């Protein structure tokens with residue numbers, strides 16, 4: 001694992017300024033450190049020498065330098081936290097924007113749980129990286145160089161000891177990093193698996209309880225948790241052991257310097273002032289290196305998360321057209337074949353279909369025949385593996401996806417609802433709609449008797465399946481788009497509601513191009529054309 005992933009500089013610009021500021025602050029702090037040691041050594045040597053030597057200037061200098069170092073530490077800390085927050089929010093925004101651009105088919109493969117872990121806990125782990133690891137990493141480069149130069153000037157023999165021992169620490173750390181990389185990845189994978197599974201279990205809890213599988217799921221969660229605990233302990237073990245060895249290495253090196261100073265002081269070949277200066281500065285050379293070792297493991301989780309974010313950001317987008325003018329005309333599927341990843345059988349196998357403008361086409365057929373897949377293809381969520389989709393003669397692949405979708409209204413089998421009021425949920429269909437337009441759309445979808453300011457919970461909890469579908473319909477009414485795609489819009493409605501919604505649907509599809517997945521005869525009767533799907537090729 002690289003100590004600084006160059007992609008961080010590319011995707012999070014705040015990192016560049018942070019590095020520049022940190023190098024400047026680190027250099028200033030190293031210079032103050034040398035000044036502090038010089039004042040201290042001179043003051044002690046002065047006191048030991050006795051006589052009437054006035055050490056007040058050294059003491060004043062010492063106080064000022066100490067104050068300066070405190071100010072620098074505060075500035076470094078503030079900048080580190082601010083940069084961390086800026087980078088985290090930039091990465092999170094980029095990640096979510098990319099996930100949206102990659103589309104639902106990618107999300108299904110990547111897993112919503114994984115994405116949620118990455119966007120929350122994952123990128124948050126970068127706080128430790130910016131606040132604790134990077135500053136000491138920079139100090140670990142700047143301080144040994146500056147202090148080494150000062151020590152070379154003061155006592156070349158100590159400089160030789162440093163040149164021999166200091167490089168051992170980064171070499172050792174690189175070995176540790178190499179060893180722990182795969183373990184950290186395994187730890188993060190286990191956490192993602194745990195989150196994904198937990199999400200599924202919570203969402204399906206009522207079903208699991210009814211089928212008596214809740215206990216079995218508890219056992220599965222326990223197994224994954226155990227796995228996570230084991231990998232975490234493995235990473236921690238490596239962290240503690242490597243810190244121990246680094247401390248040992250640094251301590252032995254300082255001891256070597258101290259012994260040589262002691263011997264030469266006794267011999268009289270070194271003055272007390274220089275000896276003290278070297279003794280004060282030598283441990284400071286190793287300090288940032290030791291801190292890097294100690295903080296390295298605090299940073300690995302954040303770096304691994306960043307690595308995974310970059311993998312998502314670098315996932316090529318499905319090829320999309322750029323034509324923004326959407327032509328008016330027939331929607332045509334020509335020998336379209338769709339094969340979902342991991343499925344040997346094609347969901348659509350050479351399907352051809354023509355939907356003439358201004359007409360309603362009903363897709364019927366047995367479950368699994370590929371009706372919803374036709375809608376996904378028309379929505380541009382699932383690209384055909386073979387064949388073409390044309391809009392008025394233009395290949396759908398040449399159209400800019402968001403321009404195309406701005407011409408569509410879509411009601412899926414289970415419309416997605418967000419936490420918020422019913423009105424807010426309907427307004428997703430057209431965010432700039434007025435309250436009166438929202439109310440009219442609600443009335444069209446047979447939601448007239450509902451208090452639109454009623455607040456729904458997460459995923460629209462608090463509504464029945466039929467009510468959820470009517471909110472989805474109200475959205476389509478509000479959208480007022482020329483093409484309407486409906487996936488069994490009356491599936492969950494009772495007879496009376498169905499009649500009212502059908503009347504509204506008749507108004508909705510009037511003069512528009514509509515494709516309706518339909519099972520119920522009443523809905524099929526809305527259609528100008530009925531296409532039966534399932535096994536046989538349709539036309």
Ligand SMILES: Nc1ncnc2c1ncn2[C@@H]1O[C@H](COP(=O)(O)OP(=O)(O)OP(=O)(O)O)[C@@H](O)[C@H]1O
Nearest residue numbers: 108340341343347366367368369370371372373374
């Ligand atoms: N995301 C997916 N990943 C893998 N296979 C899928 C996916 N979505 C659908 N399929 C498969 O593709 C086939 C067609 O599914 P589709 O949902 O289009 O059928 P449908 O006719 O709409 O069915 P229903 O009437 O039950 O909604 C089915 O065999 C289904 O299992």
